[in-house]
Amino acid sequence: MVLPIVKLVILLARQITRPVVHRLGALAKRNRTFRSVIVPIGQGYHSMNFTSQSRLFGVDTQTQAEPLSTDEAMNLGSKLLGEVLVYGVSASFLLYEYHKSSRKEKIKAKNRQNEKAELQGKIQEYWDVTEAEIALLKRKIFELEVKNHS
Known part of the structure; x- marks a missing residue:
C-alpha cells in the first residue's frame, strides 16, 4: 500500500520539477x-559524470x-x-515530519511516565492502607487471644 503512494509522490515531484527547470533555463538565457x-x-x-562512467566501464580514465x-551546459x-x-x-518536508513525530513521541513518553508515576502512587497508597489494616487485624487477633486466655 505504501509503495504505490511513494511512487505517486515521486512522480508528482518530477512533474513539479519540469516547470521549475524551464523557468531556470529561461532565467539563465536572460540573466x-x-x-x-x-x-x-x-x-x-x-x-x-563522464569520469565516473569511464571508471565504471573500465575505460581509460x-x-x-x-x-x-x-546551451547544453546551461x-x-x-x-x-x-x-x-x-x-x-x-x-525539508521529511525532516519536518520527523521532528513532528519525534515531538509527539516525547509527549507520549512523558504521558506514559506520568501515568506510571500516578499508578505507582496509587499502589503505594493501597499498600499503606493494606499494611495499616493488617496491623489493625493483628492487634485485634492479639486482643482476642488475650481475652480468650483469660
Missing part, C-alpha cells in the same frame, strides 16, 4: 550572472570529457539545479 553560475555547474556535472556547448545545469531544489524541498 548573464545566473548563466555564469549555471554553465560551470553543468560542465562540472558533465565532466564528473586519462581522457577528459569534451566540454558541452553553452540546460544541464538548470535541470540539475531544479532537481536539487525539488529534493531539498522534499528533504
